[in-house]
Amino acid sequence: MDIKINLLPPEILQQRQRLRRQKKILAAGLVILCFLVGVYAALHLAVLQARQEMARLQADQQALQKDMAAYRPYEQLQAQTNRLTGLYRTAMGTPPDYYKILEGIGLAIPPDVWLTDFQAAYQTGGAAGAPDAGGQPAAPKGEMVIRGNALNHAAVARWLTDLQQIPGLADIRCRFIDQADPASPYSRFEIKAVLSAGQGPSLSQGKAGGLP
Incomplete structure (x- = not known):
C-alpha cells in the first residue's frame, strides 16, 4: 500500500492552487476573447459586403437615371399625343363598340x-x-x-x-x-x-x- 506524504509547507500548496485557478481563468478569458474577435470579424465582413452592395446599387441607379433622361423626350411626345388624342375624341366622338x-x-x-x-x-x-x-x-x-x-x-x-x-x-x-x-x-x-x-x-x- 502506497502512502503519499506531502512535506511541502501549506503556503506553497496554496500558492500552487492559486496559480492553477489563474491559469483556468486565463484560458476561459482567451476563449471568450477569441469568440468576440470572431463575431467582430463576421460583422465587419457583413458591413463591407453591405457597403459594396450599396455602391453597386447606387451605380445601377445612376445608370438607370441616365437611360431615363434619354427617354424623357419620348415621354413628353407621348403626353402631347395623348392630349391631342383626347381633344380629337372630344370633338369627333368615339364610335360605338x-x-x-x-x-x-x-x-x-x-x-x-x-x-x-x-x-x-x-x-x-x-x-x-x-x-x-x-x-x-x-x-x-x-x-x-x-x-x-x-x-x-x-x-x-x-x-x-x-x-x-x-x-x-x-x-x-x-x-x-x-x-x-x-x-x-x-x-x-x-x-x-x-x-x-x-x-x-x-x-x-x-x-x-x-x-x-
Whole structure:
C-alpha cells in the first residue's frame, strides 16, 4: 500500500492552487476573447459586403437615371399625343363598340328568330357635331336597324328584353310588318335602336408606360 506524504509547507500548496485557478481563468478569458474577435470579424465582413452592395446599387441607379433622361423626350411626345388624342375624341366622338354589340346580339338571338337584314350607321363630327339651336355641339348620332322573321311575337318580345341588357344600345323600338303572303307562318319585324358612343382605349394603354 502506497502512502503519499506531502512535506511541502501549506503556503506553497496554496500558492500552487492559486496559480492553477489563474491559469483556468486565463484560458476561459482567451476563449471568450477569441469568440468576440470572431463575431467582430463576421460583422465587419457583413458591413463591407453591405457597403459594396450599396455602391453597386447606387451605380445601377445612376445608370438607370441616365437611360431615363434619354427617354424623357419620348415621354413628353407621348403626353402631347395623348392630349391631342383626347381633344380629337372630344370633338369627333368615339364610335360605338360594334364588336361587343354584335356579340351581344348574336348570343341573345332566340332559336325561333331569323335575321334578314342588319344596318348600322354612326356619324361623328361633321353634321353630327354641328352646334344646335342653343349653340352647343350636337351629340353624335347613330342608329341600328334589324329586320327578320320570327315564328311568333312572343319570341321577338323575349329578344327585345335581352337586347335592352346590351351596352351601347338605347331607345330600342320594334314594329311588325304585314306579310305579303297572309298564309305565311312567319311574322316579319323591324327593330330600331340608338347607338351609344363607345369607350376606346387611350394610346398610353397600348404599351405599359408608353415606352418600348
